[in-house]
Amino acid sequence: MLGLLFAGAFLAVVASYACTEYQLSRLNARRRVMVGQGSALLTILLANLVSFLVVWVSAAVFIFASDTHYYVEALAICALAQIPWLAQHLWLYRRDHLRLRYEN
Numbered sequence: 502m503l504g505l506l507f508a509g510a511f512l513a514v515v516a517s518y519a520c521t522e523y524q525l526s527r528l529n530a531r532r533r534v535m536v537g538q539g540s541a542l543l544t545i546l547l548a549n550l551v552s553f554l555v556v557w558v559s560a561a562v563f564i565f566a567s568d569t570h571y572y573v574e575a576l577a578i579c580a581l582a583q584i585p586w587l588a589q590h591l592w593l594y595r596r597d598h599l600r601l602r603y604e605n
Contacts, residue, residue, distance in 0.1 A: 509560070509575075513582040516556050521586045524548040530590075534597045545590045553583040 525531065525548050533541035560575040 510578050510582065513556055513560065513578050514585075516559070517552055517579070517582040518586055520552040520555050521549055521583075521590070524551060525590070531593075531597075534594055542594055545594055546587075549583060549587045549590065552586070553579060556582065 525545065528544050528548060530541055530544045530548065533544060557576060557579040560579055561572060564571055564575055
């Protein structure tokens with residue numbers, strides 16, 4: 502059972518990264534930050550939230566199908582898997598947003 506937990510945590514991190522990067526590329530969030538267009542911070546936060554929800558709902562479906570009751574554990578794993586990507590994107594936003602402010 503412990504091996505499945507570690508495999509699930511690893512897959513949650515990979516799925517979280519892939520989903521977040523896909524959404525950010527589709528929404529042109531990095532370009533918005535670099536040119537100062539639109540609300541890039543809101544886009545980053547929404548992309549991370551949607552990615553978290555996609556990964557957690559996927560985990561909840563697997564938990565429901567396996568007839569176990571590890572929903573809280575799955576929620577914690579999905580949240581911990583999403584935190585590094587959210588932190589990375591917020592750091593890049595802060596760095597590039599400040600750079601844009603000084604160049605003007």
